[in-house]
Amino acid sequence: VKQFIQGIAANSRYQATHLLQILRQIQFRYHYIPQAAIEQLSTLLNIPRTQIISVAEFYSFLHLEPRGQYEFLISDSITDHMLGKKNLIGYLAKKLDVGVGEVREDGVVSLDNTSCTGMCDQGPAGLVNGYALTRLDHSAIDKIAELVNQQKPLNEWPAELFQVDDNIYKSGLLLNQQIEQGAALRSAFKRGINETLTEIDKSGLRGRGGAGFKTAMKWRFCSEEQQAEHYVVCNADEGEPGTFKDRVLLNSYADQVFEGMTVCAAIIGARQGLVYLRGEYLHLHDKLQRILEQRRQNGLLGNNILNTGLDFDIEIHLGAGAYICGEESALIESLEGKPGIPRNRPPYPVTHGYLGKPTVVNNVETFLAAAAIAVNGGDWFANIGTEKSKGTKILSISGDCARPGIYEYTFGVTVQTILDDCGAADVLGVQVGGPSGTFISNQELGRRLAFEDLATGGSIIIINSTRNILAVAQNFTHFFAHESCGFCTPCRVGTSLLKNQIDKIVEGHGASGDIVALEELCRLVKNYSHCGLGQTAANPIITTMERYLDLYEKQLKDISFEPGFDLDGALETARRLANRDDVGAHLAQTVATGSVPVATFLTSMDGGNADDCREQSWPPSQTGGE
Amino acid sequence: MNMSKTITFDGKVIPFEDGQTIMDAAMAADIYIPHLCHQPEFTPHGSCKLCTVKVNGRNCSACTFPAMEGQEVLSETKELINDRRRITQMLFVEGNHLCPGCEKSGNCQLQAVGYHLNMLDSHFPHFYPDRKVDASHPDVMIDQSRCILCTLCVRASQQEDGKSVFAVSGRGINKHLIFNAQSGLLKDTDLETADRAAHICPTGAIIIKRTGYRVPIGQRVYDHKEIDQVSLETETEHLKHGEEI
Numbered sequence: 001v002k003q004f005i006q007g008i009a010a011n012s013r014y015q016a017t018h019l020l021q022i023l024r025q026i027q028f029r030y031h032y033i034p035q036a037a038i039e040q041l042s043t044l045l046n047i048p049r050t051q052i053i054s055v056a057e058f059y060s061f062l063h064l065e066p067r068g069q070y071e072f073l074i075s076d077s078i079t080d081h082m083l084g085k086k087n088l089i090g091y092l093a094k095k096l097d098v099g100v101g102e103v104r105e106d107g108v109v110s111l112d113n114t115s116c117t118g119m120c121d122q123g124p125a126g127l128v129n130g131y132a133l134t135r136l137d138h139s140a141i142d143k144i145a146e147l148v149n150q151q152k153p154l155n156e157w158p159a160e161l162f163q164v165d166d167n168i169y170k171s172g173l174l175l176n177q178q179i180e181q182g183a184a185l186r187s188a189f190k191r192g193i194n195e196t197l198t199e200i201d202k203s204g205l206r207g208r209g210g211a212g213f214k215t216a217m218k219w220r221f222c223s224e225e226q227q228a229e230h231y232v233v234c235n236a237d238e239g240e241p242g243t244f245k246d247r248v249l250l251n252s253y254a255d256q257v258f259e260g261m262t263v264c265a266a267i268i269g270a271r272q273g274l275v276y277l278r279g280e281y282l283h284l285h286d287k288l289q290r291i292l293e294q295r296r297q298n299g300l301l302g303n304n305i306l307n308t309g310l311d312f313d314i315e316i317h318l319g320a321g322a323y324i325c326g327e328e329s330a331l332i333e334s335l336e337g338k339p340g341i342p343r344n345r346p347p348y349p350v351t352h353g354y355l356g357k358p359t360v361v362n363n364v365e366t367f368l369a370a371a372a373i374a375v376n377g378g379d380w381f382a383n384i385g386t387e388k389s390k391g392t393k394i395l396s397i398s399g400d401c402a403r404p405g406i407y408e409y410t411f412g413v414t415v416q417t418i419l420d421d422c423g424a425a426d427v428l429g430v431q432v433g434g435p436s437g438t439f440i441s442n443q444e445l446g447r448r449l450a451f452e453d454l455a456t457g458g459s460i461i462i463i464n465s466t467r468n469i470l471a472v473a474q475n476f477t478h479f480f481a482h483e484s485c486g487f488c489t490p491c492r493v494g495t496s497l498l499k500n501q502i503d504k505i506v507e508g509h510g511a512s513g514d515i516v517a518l519e520e521l522c523r524l525v526k527n528y529s530h531c532g533l534g535q536t537a538a539n540p541i542i543t544t545m546e547r548y549l550d551l552y553e554k555q556l557k558d559i560s561f562e563p564g565f566d567l568d569g570a571l572e573t574a575r576r577l578a579n580r581d582d583v584g585a586h587l588a589q590t591v592a593t594g595s596v597p598v599a600t601f602l603t604s605m606d607g608g609n610a611d612d613c614r615e616q617s618w619p620p621s622q623t624g625g626e
Numbered sequence: 627m628n629m630s631k632t633i634t635f636d637g638k639v640i641p642f643e644d645g646q647t648i649m650d651a652a653m654a655a656d657i658y659i660p661h662l663c664h665q666p667e668f669t670p671h672g673s674c675k676l677c678t679v680k681v682n683g684r685n686c687s688a689c690t691f692p693a694m695e696g697q698e699v700l701s702e703t704k705e706l707i708n709d710r711r712r713i714t715q716m717l718f719v720e721g722n723h724l725c726p727g728c729e730k731s732g733n734c735q736l737q738a739v740g741y742h743l744n745m746l747d748s749h750f751p752h753f754y755p756d757r758k759v760d761a762s763h764p765d766v767m768i769d770q771s772r773c774i775l776c777t778l779c780v781r782a783s784q785q786e787d788g789k790s791v792f793a794v795s796g797r798g799i800n801k802h803l804i805f806n807a808q809s810g811l812l813k814d815t816d817l818e819t820a821d822r823a824a825h826i827c828p829t830g831a832i833i834i835k836r837t838g839y840r841v842p843i844g845q846r847v848y849d850h851k852e853i854d855q856v857s858l859e860t861e862t863e864h865l866k867h868g869e870e871i
Contacts, residue, residue: 035808039808048790048793048806049806049808050790050792050793050795050804050805050806051793053804054794054795054796057796057797058795058796322797339797344670344672344690481799482798483798484798485797485798486775486797486798486800487673488672488673488674489673489675489713489720489774490675490716492775492799492801493716493719493720493750493799495798495799496753496798496799497750497751500751521750524709524712524713524716527685527709528675528685528709529675530673530687564751
């Protein structure tokens with residue numbers, strides 16, 4: 001262990017900013033972070049051991065206790081559930097003889113759930129030792145179980161288990177034609193750097209992560225900061241459930257993304273660029289490194305790029321399972337090797353970003369578009385779209401449709417058009433922008449995707465009428481409670497209260513007061529949370545309750561109060577001790593008249609048959625005493 | 627000193643200086659905004675969210691948000707008071723706060739803020755978390771059941787004691803304090819009883835052993851004064867006399 005850690009620390013030039021990267025490698029090699037490693041790193045990097053522990057305990061992919069030599073994580077995205085995830089994880093648990101959330105006694109295998117892995121168009125999906133598994137089914141699991149039992153190393157596993165497809169179904173302005181390597185830089189230098197910024201301004205390009213800040217304005221603010229160092233950061237921490245377009249862009253258009261970053265570097269005066277790649281996309285890492293190396297060899301990265309005097313290079317950092325790192329200031333903290341906790345703002349990253357220096361953080365798609373604009377000019381982009389939303393948007397479409405995948409649309413397109421193109425029928429509603437976005441009902445399909453109406457980072461999840469909308473809201477609410485960083489009170493406590501409250505209602509323990517309590521809680525979490533995670537965490541409940549309040553109400557008992565736990569179930573131990581099971585040893589929960597059996601919910605997502613499932617966290621199993 | 631810049635705070639015009647937060651300006655003007663994670667001597671943290679005020683219609687943490695010319699700040703509105711009570715209740719249900727049996731009772735800021743906001747019940751269902759007690763240190767005890775994750779001990783240890791005894795670890799509802807020792811035990815850290823960090827806890831999470839009942843219940847700080855008065859008397863010293871701004 002000692003030698004290994006000495007080696008990777010040396011490779012990272014003993015920089016504490018590389019702590020997360022170092023811990024990832026230790027986890028990969030030993031399947032946990034041994035205490036000896038913490039002590040050694042504390043000395044080598046000259047940081048307190050508490051900093052190392054707090055990083056290890058923050059990221060879902062790092063563990064202080066040993067996991068299996070084969071670490072299985074199965075994606076808990078609603079789209080995976082729609083594809084039968086619950087039955088599959090049960091089957092996998094049975095085949096591997098390991099419980100969900102557990103390590104098998106011999107230490108060979110561990111199994112757990114994980115947040116959306118970004119394979120919603122080819123799920124049910126998962127990860128083994130960080131590498132993406134797609135299209136899991138019984139036969140794939142049989143194969144996997146055999147490979148595990150033979151203890152075959154991952155590189156000897158059949159490639160089809162790891163095959164990740166682009167699934168591009170509709171190309172527009174950006175996806176139709178990839179720019180030639182170097183074309184954006186040549187155009188930018190030929191036109192002039194300032195003139196290129198003017199073109200980007202003219203294009204009307206706004207940030208593609210969802211918030212929609214004007215790109216040219218961000219770049220200008222950053223360039224005006226009088227500091228020796230500036231940084232360009234590409235946010236590839238695509239964690240919003242239902243989003244996977246950045247994965248496709250980095251798989252097939254990475255050169256153009258890197259070129260966009262380099263144009264940005266020329267404009268703001270940066271010498272260092274960083275890509276923050278979500279840990280779930282480990283499978284892309286080596287490929288991206290090869291592309292970077294090729295760009296260096298072609299004089300498009302490194303010193304004196306294209307003989308213009310521009311020095312710039314790009315480094316890739318991997319995340320480790322934390323949705324919050326998609327928030328730009330949390331992402332910067334993570335790049336610095338710390339837990340991803342959003343900073344207080346102001347100051348903003350454009351003035352005080354990475355290492356406290358002026359930093360531009362943009363989405364993968366934003367850099368892709370900027371490179372194309374540098375070649376084709378601002379009007380090329382601004383000529384299409386709507387008044388406030390120029391150009392196109394690349395969407396990740398998944399859920400109940402015939403052709404889930406990547407679609408590029410001109411801004412202003414209606415939801416109905418999208419549904420027609422991807423083959424969706426019998427639609428109950430559409431989750432636009434992922435769990436943090438908006439749920440719209442089938443009465444609103446004429447609405448348009450644009451910053452003026454439905455703003456989105458690109459996640460479109462289609463939900464048909466066989467699904468239960470409360471189960472969807474419940475899945476999303478669990479997601480936010482799991483991903484809350486815990487910094488501020490309203491989000492740390494509030495998202496867990498929301499989770500317990502919606503569970504109570506879904507499990508049939510809700511009474512009339514519980515909807516009011518839920519609404520109040522939503523308002524508190526939304527209005528008082530520190531960052532976008534908390535401010536949007538109640539959206540799944542708020543937006544579904546606005547549209548289908550009757551579904552919530554149907555779940556309630558017709559009484560004003562209902563205990564939050566199972567009264568009869570709580571007597572079970574006493575019954576066993578007293579060796580009694582007569583009528584007098586049982587308690588009725590309440591005199592219930594209006595409740596709907598919970599089984600309807602539990603089975604509607606997966607098409608029934610939930611019995612052999614060992615999963616405990618989703619959907620919450622009904623309490624005992626039936 | 628340039629005192630020409632002002633903000634409007636609950637209808638009252640108060641001065642501020644560049645670099646001051648809304649909290650700084652309010653304190654200097656003898657105005658109390660409820661807070662638990664803030665102590666003017668240490669870098670503001672902005673996590674408890676009790677000091678949330680409306681600045682030009684937008685919710686901001688007063689302890690971290692810079693005062694700027696022309697801001698219209700609302701603090702003692704019915705809505706904000708009610709919601710601060712709810713946030714305090716969240717802190718209560720998150721941990722295990724049993725005031726009648728806690729030796730910090732009467733000196734506890736969490737309890738005092740609860741009184742100040744007229745909190746009469748816990749409102750939310752309790753979590754009853756299973757949290758650790760560390761009584762290994764000869765003079766200091768930590769009961770994480772009462773920790774509200776304000777990080778004042780973390781900051782005091784770093785910024786005043788020149789150590790890093792404490793850190794907050796974990797994520798979401800599982801966040802907790804950890805101690806800088808290979809054993810993970812407080813006794814093996816370099817914490818000393820005289821350290822500021824050992825005395826800064828606003829609740830009863832960090833207590834000095836064998837001192838808990840020297841002042842009888844009924845004669846303690848908040849038994850006689852409201853927290854707004856205590857805060858303005860003790861915490862503003864630093865602002866008024868400390869640094870020359």
